[in-house]
Amino acid sequence: xxxFLKPAGKAKMKYKLTLxxxxxxxxxxxxxxxxxxxxxxxxxxxxxxxAMKLDDLKDQLKKDTAQLNDxxxxxxxxxQLTSHFSSGQKxxxxxxxxxxxxxxxxxxxAEIFKVYCQxxxxxxxxxxxxxENKLKLYATNRFEFESRYSLTDDNHIIxxxxxxxKPFEQSIETVEKSYFFKGKKLQKKDIGLKRIDSIExxxxxxxxxxxxxxxxxxxxxxTPYKNQTIEVESIKDNIAKLKxxxxxxxxxxxxxxxxxxxxxxxxxxxxxxxxxEIRKDVKNNLKELLDIFSAVLxxxxxxxxxxxxxxxxxxxxxxxxxxxxxxVYFSGLTEERIKELGDxxxxxxxxxxxxxxxxxxxxxxxxxxxxxxxxxxxxxxxKFKDLHHTxxxxxxxxxxELKYFDVNQPNIVYNTYEQGKGLTYGIxxxxxxxxxxxxxxxxxxxxxxxxxxxDKLHWLDMAGKKMVALxxxxxxxxxxxxxxxxxxxxxxxxxxxxxxxxxxKVILPFEYxxxxxxxxxxxxxxNSDVDEMYDLNFxxxxxxxxxxxxxINEFIASDTKYPLLFVAEDDKRKKALTDKNLKLLTPxxxxxxxxxxxxxxxxxxxxxxxxxxxxxxGLIDQNGKEVVPFIFENINEELDRSGKLKYxxxxxxxxxxxxxxxxxxxxxx
Numbered sequence: 001x002x003x004f005l006k007p008a009g010k011a012k013m014k015y016k017l018t019l020x021x022x023x024x025x026x027x028x029x030x031x032x033x034x035x036x037x038x039x040x041x042x043x044x045x046x047x048x049x050x051a052m053k054l055d056d057l058k059d060q061l062k063k064d065t066a067q068l069n070d071x072x073x074x075x076x077x078x079x080q081l082t083s084h085f086s087s088g089q090k091x092x093x094x095x096x097x098x099x100x101x102x103x104x105x106x107x108x109x110a111e112i113f114k115v116y117c118q119x120x121x122x123x124x125x126x127x128x129x130x131x132e133n134k135l136k137l138y139a140t141n142r143f144e145f146e147s148r149y150s151l152t153d154d155n156h157i158i159x160x161x162x163x164x165x166k167p168f169e170q171s172i173e174t175v176e177k178s179y180f181f182k183g184k185k186l187q188k189k190d191i192g193l194k195r196i197d198s199i200e201x202x203x204x205x206x207x208x209x210x211x212x213x214x215x216x217x218x219x220x221x222x223t224p225y226k227n228q229t230i231e232v233e234s235i236k237d238n239i240a241k242l243k244x245x246x247x248x249x250x251x252x253x254x255x256x257x258x259x260x261x262x263x264x265x266x267x268x269x270x271x272x273x274x275x276x277e278i279r280k281d282v283k284n285n286l287k288e289l290l291d292i293f294s295a296v297l298x299x300x301x302x303x304x305x306x307x308x309x310x311x312x313x314x315x316x317x318x319x320x321x322x323x324x325x326x327x328v329y330f331s332g333l334t335e336e337r338i339k340e341l342g343d344x345x346x347x348x349x350x351x352x353x354x355x356x357x358x359x360x361x362x363x364x365x366x367x368x369x370x371x372x373x374x375x376x377x378x379x380x381x382x383k384f385k386d387l388h389h390t391x392x393x394x395x396x397x398x399x400x401e402l403k404y405f406d407v408n409q410p411n412i413v414y415n416t417y418e419q420g421k422g423l424t425y426g427i428x429x430x431x432x433x434x435x436x437x438x439x440x441x442x443x444x445x446x447x448x449x450x451x452x453x454x455d456k457l458h459w460l461d462m463a464g465k466k467m468v469a470l471x472x473x474x475x476x477x478x479x480x481x482x483x484x485x486x487x488x489x490x491x492x493x494x495x496x497x498x499x500x501x502x503x504x505k506v507i508l509p510f511e512y513x514x515x516x517x518x519x520x521x522x523x524x525x526x527n528s529d530v531d532e533m534y535d536l537n538f539x540x541x542x543x544x545x546x547x548x549x550x551x552i553n554e555f556i557a558s559d560t561k562y563p564l565l566f567v568a569e570d571d572k573r574k575k576a577l578t579d580k581n582l583k584l585l586t587p588x589x590x591x592x593x594x595x596x597x598x599x600x601x602x603x604x605x606x607x608x609x610x611x612x613x614x615x616x617x618g619l620i621d622q623n624g625k626e627v628v629p630f631i632f633e634n635i636n637e638e639l640d641r642s643g644k645l646k647y648x649x650x651x652x653x654x655x656x657x658x659x660x661x662x663x664x665x666x667x668x669x
Contacts, residue, residue: 039314046309054302061293068290071323074330075283075357079276079350080364089268090238093371096264100254100379102208105164109207110387112165116149116172117203117389121396126193126414126428128438142191143199145174145393156557168205175202177390193414193432201393208253208381216240217375225380233364240367240376243275249363254379259371269368274360276350278323282357285319292316322356329353406448411460413445414438427451427460435465447485450476457487459503470503478515480522481536486515496527499538507538518564521580523549533582544582545570552577556637558597563622567593577603577624585624591615597638599658602627604635617647619662628665 049057122143130142147169150162178200179186186194216223216232223230231243244252255267292312296305330353338346351358367376396407414428416438426438444452449460451467457475458467473487477497480486488497489510498510514525521541522534531548533541546568553562564580574588590605592615601622606615607630618630636646644655656664 042312042314042317045317046312049309050306054300054305057305058297061296065290065293065297067324068286068293068320071320071327072283072286072290074327075278075286075323077276077278077330077354077358079347080273089370091370093259093263093265094261097256097266099264100213100256100377102211102253104207104209106207106209106385109165109168110385112149112161113205113387114389115161116147116165117391119148120145120174120201120203120391120393121148122146122196122199122201122393124196124395126195126412128193128414128416129418143176143196145201152557152559153561158557158559168207171205173204175204176200177202180392193412193428193434195410195412195430195432196395198392198394201391203389203391205387206381206384207387208383209385210383211253211379211381213377213379215375215377216242218373230378231362235373235376237372238369240365240369240373242365242367244363244365246274246361246363248380249365251381252378253381255367255376256379257367257369257373257376259369260374262374263371265369265371267367268370269366271366272363275362275364276347276354276358277361278354278357279359280361281315282319282323285315286323289316289320319357326354326357409448411435411445411448411462413443413451435460435462436467447476447479450485473500478517480515480517484538494527508534518551519580521582541582544568544578544584545588546578546582547571549578552593552603553595556595556597558595560595560598560600562595562600565622575605577620586620593620594637598643599639602658604637605630627662627667629667631665 049060052060122145125142125144127142149165150158152158176199179188179191179196180198180200181191181194181196183197186196214223214225216230216235218235220232222232225248228245228248230245230248233241233243235241240257249272255270257265257267259265289312292308295308299305299308330350341349369376410430412428412430413425414434415423415425417423423441424438425440425443426434427436427443428434440453442452442454446452446457449462451458451460452475453467457470457473459470461468470487472489474490474495475488477486477488480499483502484499484507485503486497487500487503488495491510495513496510497512497515498506499508499515501507508524511526512524513527516523516525520536522536522538524532524534526532529548531546533543533546533549535541548569549566551562552565552567553560565585566578566580566582568576568578568584568588570576570588572588575590575593576588577585577593579585589607591608592604592606594604596602596604602619603621604617605620605626606617608614609616614633616630617632617635618626619628619635621627632647632649633651634648638646640646640655642655643657645658645661646653646655647661648654
């Protein structure tokens with residue numbers, strides 16, 4: 001019997017190497033064979049058979065042989081999901097891609113790996129019915145690890161780290177060693193709905209540094225590689241379907257193909273799922289036991305029969321018992337039951353029921369190319385640089401979207417699963433105590449105390465342990481200080497936000513499109529493209545001629561720690577530098593003020609040329625002082641590869657260290 005999924009539309013799929021390794025480990029660790037010795041059970045079984053008269057023994061073994069033949073038939077099970085998420089693109093390739101190569105800067109990648117580990121956090125999935133050892137092919141893990149190595153504090157991407165290390169992220173293995181709750185070690189079985197504080201984690205990455213390749217011709221049905229066999233189910237049009245042993249699959253780092261014009265192509269999409277098959281050792285043990293029974297049935301010598309029976313060992317009996325247990329489930333399956341479960345739940349149920357006899361020893365892989373395939377090449381890593389790190393990883397709702405939880409007193413959405421009803425959702429606290437029972441089919445958290453239920457905003461009344469509908473608002477956005485929340489309303493086909501005290505008293509009307517808070521300063525951005533400034537008591541501050549205002553680094557992606565400075569604009573669109581107290585550090589005279597990517601104390605400013613057609617560039621410092629004259633045709637915000645400042649003067653591009661630049665062109669005090 002095989003399970004199949006129809007393609008679920010065309011979409012790009014993120015390739016995750018660790019899936020097969022996890023599943024293989026799940027099965028192999030849960031059902032490793034015992035040594036073929038005579039255990040007490042085996043000895044007792046053999047003794048019971050040997051005590052029988054030869055005719056009675058043969059009658060018993062005929063019955064057992066019939067059962068074994070049935071088990072051997074079931075042992076031919078192969079089950080796979082055949083869903084493929086296509087790139088959705090096919091074209092005629094008329095130019096060869098470069099041959100696959102490794103250009104890994106190992107020392108640089110090891111440096112980024114260190115940062116990855118230092119900035120690794122985990123998020124927790126709260127499920128009342130979580131089962132640790134149950135196979136869930138596409139379900140969320142209890143703990144999801146994610147690193148901020150490629151993000152700045154304000155969630156901008158650090159391009160170099162992201163581009164260099166992103167291809168290796170999915171190969172990182174995290175091993176959870178110990179769990180801590182309220183500073184004390186907690187056993188895994190006792191976690192329940194408790195919000196874990198930290199996890200002692202072993203972090204590993206096998207970085208490929210050398211590789212070899214093998215080819216697969218379109219006409220081939222099998223391809224040998226290192227004493228193993230890759231089976232080719234089909235190579236049709238631009239898609240190859242392969243059955244690859246897990247040991248090979250885990251080391252594959254790339255695929256390339258050749259079209260009928262012999263142009264080399266890179267793969268455009270990959271999909272893979274583990275194949276469920278009865279383990280080879282189980283099949284072998286059943287066959288050996290069947291051969292022993294057959295040999296006994298052929299002899300008419302009672303002593304010879306007793307001697308043959310001594311070949312039975314514990315592995316034979318374990319294989320028979322486990323297969324018999326699985327066969328009861330398997331033979332009881334009906335088309336109605338399979339249809340009721342659906343493809344993926346059925347696949348997962350078979351894996352769970354057969355975990356004592358089933359292994360994911362092969363991976364079913366789809367490899368898609370832009371054009372039709374004549375042959376393909378598979379690149380397999382042969383040498384690795386092993387990177388290891390052990391870290392105490394902390395909980396952090398660190399995703400780039402809004403931080404919904406109060407870290408110290410969080411209200412947490414949890415779920416529970418009930419057969420026939422599916423998932424329902426409720427709310428608990430970090431100690432694992434339930435505040436609202438799981439009775440909602442849809443529950444989305446948008447704030448620590450605010451939730452969307454069936455597309456309607458609700459507030460969690462902690463004292464009354466109930467959900468209170470807020471039909472007057474469409475959404476909750478943020479809390480500026482305790483009790484003072486920003487809500488969103490819709491009207492006249494537009495949305496607007498305002499500040500409301502305790503959900504009832506409007507403090508700032510619904511006339512704004514965003515609020516930003518910086519320490520004690522609140523900037524209210526009006527829909528009319530005018531900004532207003534308030535203190536934490538919502539007293540409006542003098543605008544100092546400011547029409548719009550933003551942080552100095554609001555539109556730049558850098559991990560540089562900039563001081564809290566603002567670029568203010570007046571009604572003539574001239575810019576000035578201001579501090580966090582709205583003190584103007586410069587007059588409104590500049591066309592722009594921009595930060596460097598890697599320099600925090602100096603800023604690029606521009607003024608109009610006399611004819612108004614272009615800009616002259618100069619530098620100001622964090623106090624607003626002009627430190628070089630405005631005589632440059634350009635100053636680049638990015639330094640060159642050697643860390644030099646790039647600029648243009650008298651139509652000549654130049655680069656020099658910042659210190660030399662300031663000394664050469666700096667204004668005298």
